Amino acid sequence: MSWRRALKDTARSGIAVEKKRLEPLIAVRGAAGLAIVIALSLWLFGPAAAASSAFGAFQAAIATFQRSWRPRPELAIASGTSLAVSTFLGYLTISKEPLFLALLVVWAFAAGMSWAAGPTIGLIASSNVAIMLVTVTLPTSVAQAAGHAAMMIVGGLVQAALIVLFPVRRWGAHRDALADALAAEADYARRLRHDPVASFDPQPLMEARNAAAVTPRQARRRPAELHGARGIAERIRPVLASLADPAMGVPAEGPARDRVRELLASAAALLDAAAHAIRHGEPVSTPPAALATFRTPDTGSILTGAPYRAMTRLNTLLQDVVETAGGAPQESALQGGAPKGRGELRDQPQPTRTRPRTAPHHPPRRRPTFLALIPKALKAMRSELHRGSPITRHATRVSAVAATGYILGTWLPLGHGYWAPLTSVMVMRPDFSQTYSRAVARLAGTVIGVAVATGVVQAATPGTLQSGTLAVASAALMYLLMRTGQFATQACIAAYVVFLLGMGGEEWTQTVPERVLLTLMGGFLAMLAYAVYPAWETPRLRTRLADWLAAQGPYAAAVFGSYADPSASNAPDVRGALLTARTARAAWHAAVARATAEPVRHRGLSRTAADDAEDALAQLGRVAMLLEAHLPERGATPVPPAARFADALRESTHKGAKAIRERRVPTWDAVREALDAWETEDTDKVLRNTATLVLDTLTELSEALDTAVPPMTLDGTAPEKPDGPRNPKDSATR
Template identity: 65%
Template sequence: MSWLRALKGTARSGLTVERARLEPLAALRAAVGLALVIGAGLALLGPGAAASSAFGAFMAAIATFQQSWRPRPVLALASGLTLAVSTFVGYLVGASHTGLFLALLAAWTLVAGLLWAAGPTAGIIASGNVAVMLVTVTLPTSVAQAAGHAAMIAAGGVVQALLIVFFPVRRWGAQRDALADALAAEADYARRLRQDPVAPFDPAPLMRARAAATVTARQARRRPAELHGARGLAERIRPVLASLADPAVGGPGEGPGRDRVRELLAAAGDVLDAAAHAIRSGEPVRLPAPSPAVLKSPDTADLLTGAPLRAARRLAALLDDVLETARPGSGRTAAPGESMLRPTLPAMVPVVLTAVRAELRPGSPILRHAVRVTAVACAGYVIGQALPFGHGYWAPMASVMIMRPDFSQTYARAVARFGGTLVGVAVATGIVQVAQPGMYLSGFLAVVSAWLMYTLMRTGYAVAQLFVSAYVVFLLGMGGVRWDQTVPDRVALTLVGGVLAMIGYALYPAWETPRLRTRLADWIAAGGRYAAAVLDQYADPAGARRADVREALLAARDARIAWQEALDRAAGEPVRHRGLSHAAADGAGDALAAMGRCAMLLEAHVPDRGQAPVPGAADLAEALRTATGAGAKAVRERRVPQWDEVRAVLADWGAPGQGVLRGAAPQLLDSLDEVSEALRP
């Protein structure tokens, strides 16, 4: 993609307004918290302290809207307290010497950039705190005032946390949505299998549900019963659906047996949708009348035999368990020891340090982002101070808020921030000129702007920035700063910060395109390990560990998602494919997804521990491990992978395997051959 096309694409993306699910009650709660903080600050301490506390409450509320499974009060407290510390330390350093403050800004920004290694939520909160710190350090005029402002900022975070505790909005809503989305995705999968027995399935909803099900010990004691257990059932239903639909190992390709398979799949889709709706809303399950009768029809045994019949009965039993789990108030709440536990924030410190240390290597995109945003923020601060404007901190603040580890987001946010700022300050200026608001009316208008931002922030960065700009104009106006003292400076310096961010990425990029082969190789190796782990169950039903299959499956899913995310990021980069064209990437990805599906079909029919080992399974498992490991190395070295070991094992079998292996094993080899064909020059 050329630079011109890439810039057009990112500009269009940045200014796009998306339809998104809004959270008006949560936004109203956040705005009420902001109003309480501003009102108390104005009444007791004056406009300067009110502005500081308002920034603390504002950023704490933004933290609670991030995509995180941690309790929202914890996020609000973490944001408010870290911003308070940053403000106090920043004032102490900045009041004595500009050079020292620049060094502190560099250190703070570098740490914030590295915190992206711990995940986007940590990166966003850290970046936001650095940006807002640039504003809040200018408000106090003494050390005592700085301590007071820091205390007010922390109080803003505490107020938002207390409001979440005492006025919860849709308890466990994010976790309910994640689990319901997983069940709804499987319902859609069941319906697609009726028309296409080898339809693909994106595991992302299941992975999101797993992340949502990982809770703190406190959450585990309070989690509703309907959120405990359904995810595990959803994981077990997916391979049963695939094995029932696939003609190679499941129902017949045509005739009455195939018609019954389609009826079962349609009924499964209805049941899963009903369970998803019940879990999402917390209401009783309402089932379409025909579905249970179809799933438990006695004449299924007349139309299906062997593996398809076992899959049909297994499906009915699993769906019964899903319905039982989805009923509100049914079952029991899991004890902490029975749950997947998330460490507390203090316990996360060594985990985060390990993740950051792992990124301190040449070529790390996180390290490059940290260095890049540090250099741009420092340059923006120096330029902002040198330009004949007031409020020179707006340039580095804009840069820090704009920059992200990947190209598309950085450039899209730069365009969106400038466009939103231009419109926001224009609207706010018009209101100020017409209404001539005083201190309290300015505070009220700031709260209204923040409420609109909280409500609409998921519709796009440009929309959010529009209301953020208005919020800042009204908030500074609350302290007596005239609009003509802020608006021209903010617009000009936001443009400077955006341009610096774009130049910084262009000069020191972290392109995803050259790393695509590595991501693909990781998926090949992980997919091979998963298939081999499943085959180990056939080779030694009594001794093989079932947990090995689960661990390999999760690793393969992580590799697949990493590949897909990298592919999406690379699609908007102005970089040549460097040996992996779009067609090759799509073909190899489809083939590896098919290989994973074959392994999943085998997993659905793993023999019981009392059964005899399946001849040839051990040889095929070892061949897969060896071949996919060598194939991953070949992909990294820009060679076409070969699968001679797997081909030789299947040739030695004569007849292709035993039982389910008869249908699935050749499909594994076909998928690997398709990977090679896609990568062939």
């Protein structure tokens, strides 16, 4: 992508306004906390202290809006306290400019490194540095600085108290995460009716897993319907895929396929009902037609083998998820289950039933307390502290730009020189697209916000109380529109600061003209810093792809290993490998999204090659998932060739990942040899055919990368072109 197009796209995304669900009650609560702090500070200490403390309450409320599963009161207190510490330390050094500049560099670098611990911590730390540049100018003595810092802490405490006393949709984010996961699986079931090998994005399941980790305090108060349903949803997904995929035994057309379509439609309806109940905290209203589909007597005579086992497991899992979501009064509707089939299927063991509402099968996932999070955050920052890390590059850019902006702002005869470094710190992010889009949004929003606020001040000449009221109104509007985009947010923030400084005694003529110019300079410095010292994602795409292969291979190997030794407890190994593969997949997709917006050429991995390689690895994960739906019970007959195949797959994918990083085409001779040896033995044909699909997907990966490397490999030899079918989907439907 050219620089011209990249700048155009980022500018467009920066000023875009998205349609999002507004949360007016939460906005009113945040504005109420801000109003309480301003009124209390005005009454006790005067306008200057009120302006300083208002920043603490304002930032504390913003922190509670961030995408985090941690209790909101903790975020508010942490934000107010950290801002108080930053302000007090800044005031102690502000009288000696070299010392303050050194503190600013250290604080900005630490804020940049804090993004390694997560976006919420990174945003709070960056905001603290930016707001500190303003608040250190308000006190006039050390005692006043301590008082202002104390009031900032009070601001965080007030916001936390309001969250506790006036909860708005308590556990709402956790309910939405779990409901979104179930709704995504319902949509997946519907798509499988028309496309038996449809893809599934596991991101909703990952979000639900993140939401399921709770602190000890949350674990004692979590609603019953949030227990257990996520684990059941995880088990439903592979069963749905196994029921629909032709490779598992159901023909592409015919009575069996028609019955599978009916079962998938009914499963989607039941999952949607459970999602709606969890989202709104209501009893499940199960559709009678969906229930009747699973009670149809002739299902056992139409489906046999693996499809029948998938149907019975799906029936049991759906009953569990309905009960967990709050459908106990209707449990008899599904409890009858599907009828028994013919022959050996009459004695098939049924899956173990769970009752998550009364006795969870697994203890809740624990989230560390805020104090316990500090060592983990420091460890994450330390692990990123090396030359090639994008986080370290971001921290270096932030500290350099903050110092440069402060020096230029102080040197220029504009006054209020802190606006330049404030803008730079607020807009800079570890990736290109967010930095540039936020810079454009801040500039445009600042012009609009300052113009509107200036017009109001000129027309009405408000006093202290009126300015405070206008500041609270601007903050309330910002809280309301925060999720709609950066443009509206920055406009409201600009108006808020103008009114708040006006309440502190500064005339609008002292802030508006220079703020626009210095904001422009700060945004330009931020954009220039990324262009001069970038951290492009495009050159690292090969590494991300190799990481995904290195994680996807062990997952598939763990599944085959479960068939090789059913007596061992392999389920935890499969689960752990699956979570690692999902994390690598998410990292790949995030990297591709960032690389797409970057104005740099690819280096050895074109967009077409990346798309084809992504499809191949996604197919590898789907094939492994089909087998995961039918993991053998303990006591089942071992399949020794599966062990050899699993070992070859694990070793070959490890070597293949290394080859990708070194710009070579991976080869799969060991996997092919293990499969050839397997075909000479009389074992489970479904398992063996699935192994063939695995080799097909690996071959497709090599063919995709064969177009993305130089004609000669690093060792000077021509890469060997593997044989095999191009598309594993073709093999799945033969």
